[in-house]
Amino acid sequence: MQKPRIKDVAARAGVGVSTVSVVLNNVEGARVSPETRERILSAARALGYTSNPIARSLRTRRTQTIGFVGDDIATTPFAGRMIQGAQDAAWQAGYLLFLVNTGGEHALERHAVRALLDRRVDGVIYATMYHRHVEIPEMLGDVSTVVLDACPTNGSVPYVVPDERGGAAAAVGELLRAGHRRIGFATESLEVPAASGRLAGYHETLAAARIPADPELVVAEHGDTTGGYRAATRLFDLGERPTAIFCYNDRMAMGCYRAAAERGLRIPYDLSVVGYDDQDLIAPELSPALTTVALPHYEMGTWAVRRLLELIRDDPEQSAQGHLMPCPLVRRDSVGPPPR
Amino acid sequence: MQKPRIKDVAARAGVGVSTVSVVLNNVEGARVSPETRERILSAARALGYTSNPIARSLRTRRTQTIGFVGDDIATTPFAGRMIQGAQDAAWQAGYLLFLVNTGGEHALERHAVRALLDRRVDGVIYATMYHRHVEIPEMLGDVSTVVLDACPTNGSVPYVVPDERGGAAAAVGELLRAGHRRIGFATESLEVPAASGRLAGYHETLAAARIPADPELVVAEHGDTTGGYRAATRLFDLGERPTAIFCYNDRMAMGCYRAAAERGLRIPYDLSVVGYDDQDLIAPELSPALTTVALPHYEMGTWAVRRLLELIRDDPEQSAQGHLMPCPLVRRDSVGPPPR
DNA sequence: TCGATTTGCTGAATCGTTTCTTCAAGGAGA
DNA sequence: TCTCCTTGAAGAAACGATTCAGCAAATCGA
Numbered sequence: 001m002q003k004p005r006i007k008d009v010a011a012r013a014g015v016g017v018s019t020v021s022v023v024l025n026n027v028e029g030a031r032v033s034p035e036t037r038e039r040i041l042s043a044a045r046a047l048g049y050t051s052n053p054i055a056r057s058l059r060t061r062r063t064q065t066i067g068f069v070g071d072d073i074a075t076t077p078f079a080g081r082m083i084q085g086a087q088d089a090a091w092q093a094g095y096l097l098f099l100v101n102t103g104g105e106h107a108l109e110r111h112a113v114r115a116l117l118d119r120r121v122d123g124v125i126y127a128t129m130y131h132r133h134v135e136i137p138e139m140l141g142d143v144s145t146v147v148l149d150a151c152p153t154n155g156s157v158p159y160v161v162p163d164e165r166g167g168a169a170a171a172v173g174e175l176l177r178a179g180h181r182r183i184g185f186a187t188e189s190l191e192v193p194a195a196s197g198r199l200a201g202y203h204e205t206l207a208a209a210r211i212p213a214d215p216e217l218v219v220a221e222h223g224d225t226t227g228g229y230r231a232a233t234r235l236f237d238l239g240e241r242p243t244a245i246f247c248y249n250d251r252m253a254m255g256c257y258r259a260a261a262e263r264g265l266r267i268p269y270d271l272s273v274v275g276y277d278d279q280d281l282i283a284p285e286l287s288p289a290l291t292t293v294a295l296p297h298y299e300m301g302t303w304a305v306r307r308l309l310e311l312i313r314d315d316p317e318q319s320a321q322g323h324l325m326p327c328p329l330v331r332r333d334s335v336g337p338p339p340r
Numbered sequence: 341m342q343k344p345r346i347k348d349v350a351a352r353a354g355v356g357v358s359t360v361s362v363v364l365n366n367v368e369g370a371r372v373s374p375e376t377r378e379r380i381l382s383a384a385r386a387l388g389y390t391s392n393p394i395a396r397s398l399r400t401r402r403t404q405t406i407g408f409v410g411d412d413i414a415t416t417p418f419a420g421r422m423i424q425g426a427q428d429a430a431w432q433a434g435y436l437l438f439l440v441n442t443g444g445e446h447a448l449e450r451h452a453v454r455a456l457l458d459r460r461v462d463g464v465i466y467a468t469m470y471h472r473h474v475e476i477p478e479m480l481g482d483v484s485t486v487v488l489d490a491c492p493t494n495g496s497v498p499y500v501v502p503d504e505r506g507g508a509a510a511a512v513g514e515l516l517r518a519g520h521r522r523i524g525f526a527t528e529s530l531e532v533p534a535a536s537g538r539l540a541g542y543h544e545t546l547a548a549a550r551i552p553a554d555p556e557l558v559v560a561e562h563g564d565t566t567g568g569y570r571a572a573t574r575l576f577d578l579g580e581r582p583t584a585i586f587c588y589n590d591r592m593a594m595g596c597y598r599a600a601a602e603r604g605l606r607i608p609y610d611l612s613v614v615g616y617d618d619q620d621l622i623a624p625e626l627s628p629a630l631t632t633v634a635l636p637h638y639e640m641g642t643w644a645v646r647r648l649l650e651l652i653r654d655d656p657e658q659s660a661q662g663h664l665m666p667c668p669l670v671r672r673d674s675v676g677p678p679p680r
Numbered sequence: 681t682c683g684a685t686t687t688g689c690t691g692a693a694t695c696g697t698t699t700c701t702t703c704a705a706g707g708a709g710a
Numbered sequence: 711t712c713t714c715c716t717t718g719a720a721g722a723a724a725c726g727a728t729t730c731a732g733c734a735a736a737t738c739g740a
Contacts, residue, residue: 055696074424395726
């Protein structure tokens with residue numbers, strides 16, 4: 001059995017197709033008698049009619065579709081959250097998501113954007129899987145665009161990134177509240193926005209508490225387990241070792257745990273640790289479970305789509321600004337008062 | 341500047357639109373002189389013409405689009421790989437992926453499938469984020485479908501799942517080759533296909549090596565870190581403790597590491613361990629790095645899409661069978677010869 | 681040379697909507 | 711009674727492709 005067309009509904013209701021269209025789309029200011037309206041609605045219901053979006057798109061030039069282009073959707077657990085946030089928000093609004101991943105290749109990316117524009121997507125989410133600066137393809141000038149988890153260096157489109165500074169402030173604040181005054185920061189040696197933002201938050205929060213900055217307490221290593229191990233070791237070797245360490249991410253915190261274990265330092269009694277990222281398989285599974293700061297990937301995904309829908313629906317409104325999404329502190333068991 | 345239409349190309353080349361269509365689509369058996377063909381192609385190139393897929397779809401009833409419905413695309417790191425595999429395969433074939441996630445809710449799932457059918461997707465990938473049995477929505481009977489990472493209990497559609505049994509055999513085989521004869525299995529207490537498959541692989545491989553089954557050596561706990569810890573503890577408390585433990589997954593292996601550390605058992609000298617899943621943040625990060633079995637999610641994703649495209653292109657060919665995707669062993673540092 | 685076939689191409693119908701224009705009927709006002 | 715609005719609805723023209731049937735001109739066989 002073929003899907004019913006609008007013509008079938010019209011025939012069953014004994015009216016013209018245009019009237020059916022007008023009724024089913026609730027066109028403003030259309031004049032249709034209540035009886036006719038009811039006849040049409042019940043005919044549509046009886047036939048199980050749903051309009052063909054392809055034909056509709058052809059006529060209206062809108063597809064109720066948005067393109068999601070990401071540089072890497074598989075290798076980070078965060079990507080899924082962003083995608084899911086975007087998907088949920090789109091779905092709620094009656095939009096569907098075209099997903100394309102480019103592997104970070106420039107040529108493929110241009111190809112992908114072209115393919116999406118060809119398909120007449122109503123808008124595009126341009127996402128990167130970790131917070132950084134990006135140059136967005138100029139082709140995106142032709143369509144509403146929102147950048148997700150990155151700062152665009154060209155064009156002027158809305159974007160959303162995590163509030164790294166605020167998250168770091170929350171982490172350090174938690175340690176201050178526990179009574180710590182000598183707080184180390186094991187940071188990432190790469191020049192990424194996340195590192196500079198978190199470092200800034202660390203410094204600001206200490207300054208606000210009138211604790212003088214001690215350059216010794218900031219050590220940079222690779223942002224992985226062994227980097228964390230090394231950073232912690234260096235901090236332990238200081239003349240006066242810190243009573244708490246704020247780690248750039250959970251993986252470094254994991255290395256920090258290992259270094260502490262080797263020195264016989266018990267967390268949180270001899271040492272307090274706070275991480276960043278709230279990674280599923282690390283933070284809750286370490287023992288003791290790690291207090292950390294969560295990245296709001298899901299929320300950024302929904303924000304991006306909602307902002308995009310505003311762009312699509314309203315007039316352009318070129319007030320292209322960035323949005324900082326707060327990073328909530330997740331309290332677990334790795335923070336205690338300083339020893340003695 | 342508006343996008344050029346086929347009519348513009350025709351006008352520029354001085355031919356009719358039908359000829360342009362025939363040339364650009366490389367229609368078989370069409371008779372067009374080489375000169376005309378060349379004129380049309382260069383006109384199209386000059387105008388930067390690309391056909392409007394919406395209009396094309398309306399006429400041809402094909403959308404070059406496939407729907408991917410998953411029950412949960414965010415919370416597992418595996419989901420991303422499957423999606424990426426599917427996306428890559430689709431992209432290669434000129435298809436785009438509509439992504440929908442249902443959160444496992446039945447109502448939402450029906451809604452999602454209906455939305456995809458409304459949009460006239462050419463096919464649907466029905467994916468679950470861990471290997472299990474599913475009942476697929478009957479609406480999917482109207483469209484080509486492939487089930488990904490699950491066994492459909494109704495209908496007869498192709499599906500692909502990991503070869504759990506083979507993976508377990510590889511893991512146990514590795515331990516046998518290292519010289520172990522007394523090998524424990526820390527399994528998951530839930531009744532899931534992965535657990536029964538891996539258990540079967542374990543038994544078969546031991547049997548093939550003429551090692552009598554010892555029921556004591558199989559202990560079931562929750563499939564997480566604490567479950568692994570408990571299972572390992574129980575195995576250590578046996579009269580004659582195993583020299584190697586095959587863990588249902590990497591998280592259990594992580595718990596097993598912890599239990600071993602507490603008893604002063606050094607891996608791989610006093611105890612060998614093999615995991616399953618090859619989880620990014622666990623297997624390579626543990627110390628020593630964990631030998632484990634990888635789940636072929638990316639490959640399953642590409643397989644599913646390729647199979648789906650066959651279904652779409654060829655005649656139905658109702659030979660709906662399941663495919664077992666091999667799980668490769670990943671050698672790291674947690675396996676050594678048995679002690680003494 | 682003449683009909684028959686092949687070649688190369690065109691026009692028009694079609695896909696299923698939306699939307700603009702038109703139009704008949706009925707009621708109101710003069 | 712005649713004209714002018716208003717109301718309710720229908721018809722037809724888009725949207726931009728594909729594809730089928732048809733039609734001149736060229737070629738061919740005898």
